[in-house]
Amino acid sequence: MSPIALAILLLFLVALGRFIYFCRTLASHGGHKPPPGPVGLPLIGSLHRLGKLPHRTLHKMSKQYGPIMSLRLGLIPTIVVSSPAAAELFLKTHDATCANRPTVQLAVEHFYGTKTIAFAEFGSYWRSVRKFCTLELLSPAKVESMAWLRREELGFLVESLKNAARSGQVVDFSANIAGLMEDMTIRMLLGKSKDDRFDLREVLNELTKTAGEFNVADFIPFLGALDLQGFTRRTKVTGKELDRILEIIIDDHEQEASKGCEKPSKDFVDVLLALKSNPTGTHEQLAKNIDRSNIKAIVLDIIFGSVGTAQTAIEWIMTELIRHKRVMKLVQEEIRNVMGNCEFVQESHLSKLNYLHMVVKESMRLHPVVPLLIPHESMEDIVVDGYYIPKKSRIIINGWGLGRDPKIWSENVEKFFPERFIGSDIDLRGQNFQLIPFGSGRRGCPGMHLGLANVKLVVAQLVNSFDWELPFGMSPDALNMDETLGLTSPRAQHLLVIPKIRQI
Numbered sequence: 479m480s481p482i483a484l485a486i487l488l489l490f491l492v493a494l495g496r497f498i499y500f501c502r503t504l505a506s507h508g509g510h511k512p513p514p515g516p517v518g519l520p521l522i523g524s525l526h527r528l529g530k531l532p533h534r535t536l537h538k539m540s541k542q543y544g545p546i547m548s549l550r551l552g553l554i555p556t557i558v559v560s561s562p563a564a565a566e567l568f569l570k571t572h573d574a575t576c577a578n579r580p581t582v583q584l585a586v587e588h589f590y591g592t593k594t595i596a597f598a599e600f601g602s603y604w605r606s607v608r609k610f611c612t613l614e615l616l617s618p619a620k621v622e623s624m625a626w627l628r629r630e631e632l633g634f635l636v637e638s639l640k641n642a643a644r645s646g647q648v649v650d651f652s653a654n655i656a657g658l659m660e661d662m663t664i665r666m667l668l669g670k671s672k673d674d675r676f677d678l679r680e681v682l683n684e685l686t687k688t689a690g691e692f693n694v695a696d697f698i699p700f701l702g703a704l705d706l707q708g709f710t711r712r713t714k715v716t717g718k719e720l721d722r723i724l725e726i727i728i729d730d731h732e733q734e735a736s737k738g739c740e741k742p743s744k745d746f747v748d749v750l751l752a753l754k755s756n757p758t759g760t761h762e763q764l765a766k767n768i769d770r771s772n773i774k775a776i777v778l779d780i781i782f783g784s785v786g787t788a789q790t791a792i793e794w795i796m797t798e799l800i801r802h803k804r805v806m807k808l809v810q811e812e813i814r815n816v817m818g819n820c821e822f823v824q825e826s827h828l829s830k831l832n833y834l835h836m837v838v839k840e841s842m843r844l845h846p847v848v849p850l851l852i853p854h855e856s857m858e859d860i861v862v863d864g865y866y867i868p869k870k871s872r873i874i875i876n877g878w879g880l881g882r883d884p885k886i887w888s889e890n891v892e893k894f895f896p897e898r899f900i901g902s903d904i905d906l907r908g909q910n911f912q913l914i915p916f917g918s919g920r921r922g923c924p925g926m927h928l929g930l931a932n933v934k935l936v937v938a939q940l941v942n943s944f945d946w947e948l949p950f951g952m953s954p955d956a957l958n959m960d961e962t963l964g965l966t967s968p969r970a971q972h973l974l975v976i977p978k979i980r981q982i
């Protein structure tokens with residue numbers, strides 16, 4: 479058979495297959511059709527169309543197919559949600575059915591199976607471990623009790639930036655913020671910021687990069703065993719190092735506890751180990767069911783939740799402030815007015831910084847830290863807005879697209895304009911589906927309070943202590959604004975700046 483005839487036959491078979499699937503679907507689901515979407519290729523579906531920045535591609539596609547779009551990624555039926563009304567249907571109306579997570583290879587192999595909160599199956603384990611973390615580690619009171627520690631770490635960074643300012647040095651802002659967030663997080667976990675026995679940043683960088691890669695095995699599972707991309711081989715080394723670090727952290731705490739050392743304040747790992755050794759009270763059931771690997775998994779939730787997210791958010795906020803001098807000036811004035819003669823921002827100041835809050839919202843609208851949230855999975859066949867969604871569909875909420883919906887944000891969607899939030903009740907807590915940088919519903923981010931405290935504290939302090947210029951006489955309009963995608967979506971290029979000390 480000639481190649482042309484073969485191609486025609488293949489096309490015919492694909493069309494026939496889709497027609498039969500369509501007729502069966504209609505017949506078996508009470509006339510409800512699947513949502514509209516592109517016809518995929520055999521085996522890979524629409525995977526080849528996603529590109530390096532899937533949030534942008536899916537946003538474009540949704541303009542053609544609508545706010546609830548279906549496509550096949552490899553063998554996985556996938557629903558992409560691109561309007562606030564549609565997001566509300568999946569994250570509120572049908573939240574209980576769509577609150578599962580799909581199984582992904584990276585999580586199974588390197589994040590302790592499904593023991594992390596972020597990748598745990600929807601069910602009693604996830605519920606109890608999430609409740610424990612929300613109450614015991616991430617509650618506003620707990621976050622507040624560690625405020626001194628965040629301020630101290632931030633103070634070290636301010637001092638080193640002042641030294642750089644005195645000698646007119648160009649500073650890699652992105653790298654400095656990455657270091658700060660890592661130090662703050664390790665300190666919350668360990669009670670101390672530096673440990674020469676490991677380099678957590680390198681491991682995090684590696685895993686964050688890998689998480690952004692497209693892994694064939696997650697979409698065409700039977701190809702997983704072949705490890706065609708060398709994904710398993712590459713991540714094995716990093717996974718091992720990560721486990722070694724977590725073992726050191728837990729060992730240290732166990733040894734201290736066995737010596738009966740009285741600590742002035744308990745860090746996160748102390749709280750976790752106390753739960754395991756004293757299984758009574760509210761979390762009794764969880765305490766009886768967890769072992770060392772669960773504790774490592776929870777520590778990992780906190781590390782991944784705290785470091786890359788805040789770092790990405792701060793990097794984008796500073797980028798926008800540097801590009802918009804008018805806004806920067808207003809933020810600086812507001813901070814001075816609230817702080818008076820204090821040199822260091824206190825967390826009690828943060829709730830009074832209304833304009834800064836609008837700046838954070840506007841930056842998270844344009845540059846959501848996790849543009850596609852974490853994928854959800856449907857646990858039952860459901861009908862949403864008249865469309866049939868089969869069980870085990872992957873649900874992708876395009877937060878990046880929601881922030882650019884002209885019906886909500888007017889035609890100036892690409893403009894950084896914090897004043898658009900004046901008099902608006904749109905908040906960050908996930909009740910308004912126009913803006914959901916922390917997700918919403920049952921799977922919404924449990925670390926929002928800590929995340930926002932970190933982001934606001936760091937930005938407020940850095941714009942109060944310094945003015946910021948771009949190096950090499952670069953104009954703010956020339957600043958590269960490309961993003962990249964890993965676990966979060968940071969700037970593609972590091973932000974380089976020259977700090978200038980502001981007089982208090």
Ligand code: HEM
Nearest residue numbers: 595596780783784787847848851852916917921923925929
């Ligand atoms: C600026 C900071 C942060 C941002 C923008 C952020 C954003 C998000 C987003 C978008 C999700 C997915 C929601 C969904 O799938 O519907 C999420 C989930 C999660 N976040 Fe955060 N996060 C931040 C800080 C934190 C912090 C500080 C922690 C913990 C210390 C944390 C822990 C988690 C966990 C454990 C989940 C999974 C929840 C679940 O599956 O039940 N996050 N976060």
